[in-house]
Amino acid sequence: xxxxxxxxxxxxxxxxxxxxxxxxxxxxxxxxxxxxxxxxxxxxxxxxxxxxxxxxxxxxxxxxxxxxxxxxxxxxxxxxxxxxxxxxxxxxxxxxxxxxxxxxxxxxxxxxxxxxxxxxxxxxxxxxxxxxxxxxxxxxxxxxxxxxxxxxxxxxxxxxxxxxxxxxx
Amino acid sequence: xxxxxxxxxxxxxxxxxxxxxxxxxxxxxxxxxxxxxxxxxxxxxxxxxxxxxxxxxxxxxxxxxxxxxxxxxxxxxxxxxxxxxxxxxxxxxxxxxxxxxxxxxxxxxxxxxxxxxxxxxxxxxxxxxxxxxxxxxxxxxxxxxxxxxxxxxxxxxxxxxxxxxxxxxxxxxxxxxxxxxxxxxxxxxxxxxxxxxxxxxxxxxxxxxxxxxxxxxxxxxxxxxxxxxxxxxxxxxxxxxxxxxxxxxxxxxxxxxxxxxxxxxxxxxxxxxxxxxxxxxxxxxxxxxxxxxxxxxxxxxxxxxxxxxxxxxxxxxxxxxxxxxxxxxxxxxxxxxxxxxxxxxxxxxxxxxxxxxxxxxxxxxxxxxxxxxxxxxxxxxxxxxxxxxxxxxxxxxxxxxxxxxxxxxxxxxxxxxxxxxxxxxxxxxxxxxxxxxxxxxxxxxxxxxxxxxxxxxxxxxxxxxxxxxxxxxxxxxxxxxxxxxxx
Numbered sequence: 001x002x003x004x005x006x007x008x009x010x011x012x013x014x015x016x017x018x019x020x021x022x023x024x025x026x027x028x029x030x031x032x033x034x035x036x037x038x039x040x041x042x043x044x045x046x047x048x049x050x051x052x053x054x055x056x057x058x059x060x061x062x063x064x065x066x067x068x069x070x071x072x073x074x075x076x077x078x079x080x081x082x083x084x085x086x087x088x089x090x091x092x093x094x095x096x097x098x099x100x101x102x103x104x105x106x107x108x109x110x111x112x113x114x115x116x117x118x119x120x121x122x123x124x125x126x127x128x129x130x131x132x133x134x135x136x137x138x139x140x141x142x143x144x145x146x147x148x149x150x151x152x153x154x155x156x157x158x159x160x161x162x163x164x165x166x167x168x169x
Numbered sequence: 170x171x172x173x174x175x176x177x178x179x180x181x182x183x184x185x186x187x188x189x190x191x192x193x194x195x196x197x198x199x200x201x202x203x204x205x206x207x208x209x210x211x212x213x214x215x216x217x218x219x220x221x222x223x224x225x226x227x228x229x230x231x232x233x234x235x236x237x238x239x240x241x242x243x244x245x246x247x248x249x250x251x252x253x254x255x256x257x258x259x260x261x262x263x264x265x266x267x268x269x270x271x272x273x274x275x276x277x278x279x280x281x282x283x284x285x286x287x288x289x290x291x292x293x294x295x296x297x298x299x300x301x302x303x304x305x306x307x308x309x310x311x312x313x314x315x316x317x318x319x320x321x322x323x324x325x326x327x328x329x330x331x332x333x334x335x336x337x338x339x340x341x342x343x344x345x346x347x348x349x350x351x352x353x354x355x356x357x358x359x360x361x362x363x364x365x366x367x368x369x370x371x372x373x374x375x376x377x378x379x380x381x382x383x384x385x386x387x388x389x390x391x392x393x394x395x396x397x398x399x400x401x402x403x404x405x406x407x408x409x410x411x412x413x414x415x416x417x418x419x420x421x422x423x424x425x426x427x428x429x430x431x432x433x434x435x436x437x438x439x440x441x442x443x444x445x446x447x448x449x450x451x452x453x454x455x456x457x458x459x460x461x462x463x464x465x466x467x468x469x470x471x472x473x474x475x476x477x478x479x480x481x482x483x484x485x486x487x488x489x490x491x492x493x494x495x496x497x498x499x500x501x502x503x504x505x506x507x508x509x510x511x512x513x514x515x516x517x518x519x520x521x522x523x524x525x526x527x528x529x530x531x532x533x534x535x536x537x538x539x540x541x542x543x544x545x546x547x548x549x550x551x552x553x554x555x556x557x558x559x560x561x562x563x564x565x566x567x568x569x570x571x572x573x574x575x576x577x578x579x580x581x582x583x584x585x586x587x588x589x590x591x592x593x594x595x596x597x598x599x600x601x602x603x604x605x606x607x608x609x610x611x612x613x614x615x616x617x618x619x620x621x622x623x624x625x626x627x628x629x630x631x632x633x634x635x636x637x638x639x640x641x642x643x644x645x646x647x648x649x650x651x652x653x654x655x656x
Contacts, residue, residue: 001418003477004418004481014425051312051336053655055652056313056650059312059313059361060442064428064431068421068424068428069425069428093336096335097337098283098336102335128351131343133339133342134338134339152444153442
């Protein structure tokens with residue numbers, strides 16, 4: 001234990017600088033968000049993740065945001081355990097019929113102002129599961145979506161860049 | 170003569186099925202198979218339906234022979250195997266949901282994967298001072314959707330009942346009619362954390378059906394990806410289990426190693442999770458010499474950094490206090506369910522498809538299969554620690570012996586319908602893919618069976634008598650797939 005703590009003191013940190021946010025992405029986010037509402041929350045966002053039937057690939061990359069390389073919390077972004085504490089709902093998966101009600105109820109349990117991020121191709125348009133008999137498809141078929149992050153799954157770098165764009169405006 | 174051969178002899182063989190035999194049988198033989206499952210001579214490896222028939226994949230426990238029995242159901246009914254052999258119950262509920270075929274005298278016919286509009290009835294748990302805790306489908310952490318109904322007496326869990334199906338996407342129905350390229354992608358999305366293992370099993374099943382062999386270099390590259398995937402998952406989960414016992418330091422260190430693996434995979438194969446890198450006929454892209462060097466460096470780094478973490482785990486009395494004796498799965502139950510992966514191997518089940526089936530290139534590689542008898546959270550952690558060490562050795566062997574040559578073979582068009590199946594050892598256990606190709610080369614029916622089918626029910630047993638606060642720890646130590654199970 002002591003050895004690990006000591007090494008932590010003398011080794012260079014692994015944490016990497018913030019990813020580059022390109023102007024297009026920032027402009028998209030600015031357009032999508034209500035600036036006044038966004039300002040009220042300051043430089044901190046509480047995120048509640050909802051898996052609406054993903055293959056769990058997106059979850060793996062979301063979890064990676066907490067590792068030492070990306071260290072999400074240093075930006076004031078943190079995952080919370082309840083929708084009642086959340087500003088942002090981060091939704092993955094092609095919204096299965098079995099998850100529809102849970103998704104709606106989680107959205108309703110989240111206080112205003114709130115934003116919904118559809119993360120991954122499935123959440124954006126159903127991805128490979130579009131048209132499936134057990135799926136509804138895009139998240140915006142069930143609750144309003146503000147921001148979309150493409151990828152199968154999107155890399156932590158890309159997720160981070162989009163979330164940071166929300167803080168920047 | 171083996172028990173399996175006797176069952177097959179009683180039926181009509183299907184010639185187009187590869188590589189293991191399949192036979193159409195009558196209800197008597199079907200029931201006799203269920204009896205032998207109950208008696209423990211055979212292991213249930215899969216049970217699935219299609220529009221008018223049901224199929225049962227069986228493994229002879231002693232000989233590791235595999236075969237499929239099929240039963241026509243013209244009256245849309247079949248005798249329940251779950252009546253005699255509980256591991257079949259949820260699979261039969263899924264067959265009823267997806268194909269409308271009714272398991273006769275089944276002990277449980279509540280909907281499973283397709284949720285009905287009417288309320289779901291949980292099994293009653295009655296007694297003095299019992300209270301219920303409903304958990305999910307939206308959980309507190311970043312995990313998949315599922316519902317757990319915990320009945321507790323004070324702090325102690327009296328019963329856990331799982332309700333799954335929330336991630337049911339209708340994957341099998343989407344696969345039907347798809348061409349191989351699309352179906353292979355779907356297979357790789359049955360369970361995202363095992364995307365390599367699923368694509369691997371799918372490719373092997375297609376190649377078995379078409380009687381083609383991928384080029385040797387592709388065979389080795391596939392195993393290389395499978396071991397890299399195993400490393401990434403084991404490293405991430407060992408840390409996450411410790412985190413659920415409030416030991417965040419281990420989580421932080423393991424998270425760093427996992428990220429290193431994913432970055433090396435990205436550099437070597439072009440995708441962090443190596444998604445869609447394995448395709449029927451071979452692999453999508455060759456591995457460059459730079460990629461070989463990067464993976465070799467990765468192996469060296471993990472071999473250097475992992476042992477101190479193992480010592481950190483082993484020397485933390487407060488951590489071991491949480492993992493030792495918690496969530497114990499009895500070997501007899503693991504045996505009955507034919508539990509694979511670290512869940513089975515931590516409870517005395519000495520089965521690993523890489524060794525038992527010995528598919529190439531594993532027949533030419535040296536590795537041990539760690540087995541323990543204690544069956545608690547600690548045992549599952551240790552099996553995974555040992556498997557990390559084995560995978561590091563396998564990565565080294567694979568990089569050293571990587572043959573040169575092409576990485577993809579042309580697939581012939583089948584002139585008539587063909588059937589194939591494959592069993593591949595993913596990080597979680599053995600993944601089964603069974604499929605039938607039509608004469609047009611498209612998928613007629615494909616069934617992917619996740620190892621979780623035979624692990625989820627055991628979590629209900631392992632948690633009994635533990636405290637509610639240890640449920641996340643037990644659940645993480647099993648780490649069953651919701652998506653892989655829910656299809």
